[in-house]
Amino acid sequence: MNRVYVCSCFGVTEQQVKKHAADGARTPRQIASACKAGTDCGSCVRRIQAILGRGACPRREPADQGRPVFSDFDELGELDEAA
Numbered sequence: 274m275n276r277v278y279v280c281s282c283f284g285v286t287e288q289q290v291k292k293h294a295a296d297g298a299r300t301p302r303q304i305a306s307a308c309k310a311g312t313d314c315g316s317c318v319r320r321i322q323a324i325l326g327r328g329a330c331p332r333r334e335p336a337d338q339g340r341p342v343f344s345d346f347d348e349l350g351e352l353d354e355a356a
């Protein structure tokens with residue numbers, strides 16, 4: 274069996290990511306919830322994103338339309354509060 278590892282921090286394979294996607298995961302965050310991939314060093318997140326496909330990125334649509342990509346996210350408000 275040929276195993277292609279996507280996330281070396283947690284030993285998650287491409288096949289596992291594809292299975293989680295088939296089970297309903299649509300974003301890297303949902304993949305992380307399913308198997309922790311992407312939650313340590315983060316170097317695999319782009320690869321996970323590529324496996325999920327272009328449509329899976331929640332920030333892609335505003336970027337394609339030339340709008341700010343962070344304007345819809347509440348985390349920025351939390352960052353302001355922390356500063």
Ligand code: FES
Pocket residue numbers: 279280281282283310311312313314315316317318
């Ligand atoms: S390689 Fe996936 S979190 Fe480090």
